[in-house]
Amino acid sequence: MRRFRTEKDSDYFKVVDDAINAYTWAAIVKLQEKGVVGDVLGPVGQGKEAKLILAKRDDGYVVLKVFYPVPVRFVKSRYSYILGDPRFRGLKISDQLHLVEVWCRKEFGNLSRAYSAGVRVPRPYGFxxxxxxxxxxxVDRNPAxxxxxxxxxxxxxxDHVFYEVVKNLEKTYVAAGLVHGDLSPFNILYD
Structure with missing residues (x-):
């Protein structure tokens, strides 16, 4: 059943600051209510698919990876990453908002598998x-x-950094059963 809003639906999905709209703020509030995240502090980075926002938890800082609404030109390329995955059978690419949610869920699942397998990735807390x-x-509020x-x-x-990258690629494939589809120096934090 559809919930009615007092404002126009189109206003609800207007983007503020590249990634944050009322729909996203509602998601952040829901994560706060569940205790997954505390205070939201501000942006710390952005990439081609998401904005990174620093927030707090009781046990330290976390990052909110806020996936952008999907521009039409990226729908098919992003869809191809999901297409062969049995977890996402029956997905229709016409619903861009649903595709972004599915993409977020897939990334959380992959991150969880990699983390559980001992791959050096950020610990996933929820989505x-x-x-x-x-x-x-x-360190402090400064990203690596x-x-x-x-x-x-x-x-x-x-040589050590190269060895660590290769070792983690092996763990990703052997222990987690995953293949990184976009590994580059732009996706590796140096800590």
């Missing part, structure tokens, strides 16, 4: 709608730098 909550990697930001000259022991 709701288009918001994924995971461990903050960094991306490998791409450092370059080879910014890394003390390149």
């Amino acid at each position: 709701y709608r288009n918001v994924l909550v995971m461990q903050f990697i960094g 730098p991306l490998l791409a930001e450092l370059g080879l000259e910014g890394i003390d022991d390149v």
Whole structure:
């Protein structure tokens, strides 16, 4: 049954600050009510598919990965990552909002599998709608730098970093049964 709103539905889905709209704020509030996340502090980064927002929990900082509404040109490319996954049979690409929620759920599931297998990934805490909550990697309120930001000259022991990346790729595949579809220096935090 549809719940009625006092404002226009289109206003409900207007995007503020690239990623946050009333729909997303409602998801964040729901995560706060469940105790998954506390105070929201502000943005700490963004990528091509999501904005990263720093928040607090009783046990420290977390990051809210807020997935953007899906632009039409990205629907089919994102859909192809889900297409062969039996967990998402029957998904229709015409519902972009549903696709973003499914994408968030898939990322949470994959992150949980990798974390449980001992892969060095942020600890997942939960998700709701288009918001994924995971461990903050960094010091104080400053996120760890991306490998791409450092370059080879910014890394003390390149051989060790290479070994760690390969070791974690092996764990991802062997122990978690996953293959990283977008591994690059832009997706690796250096801590």
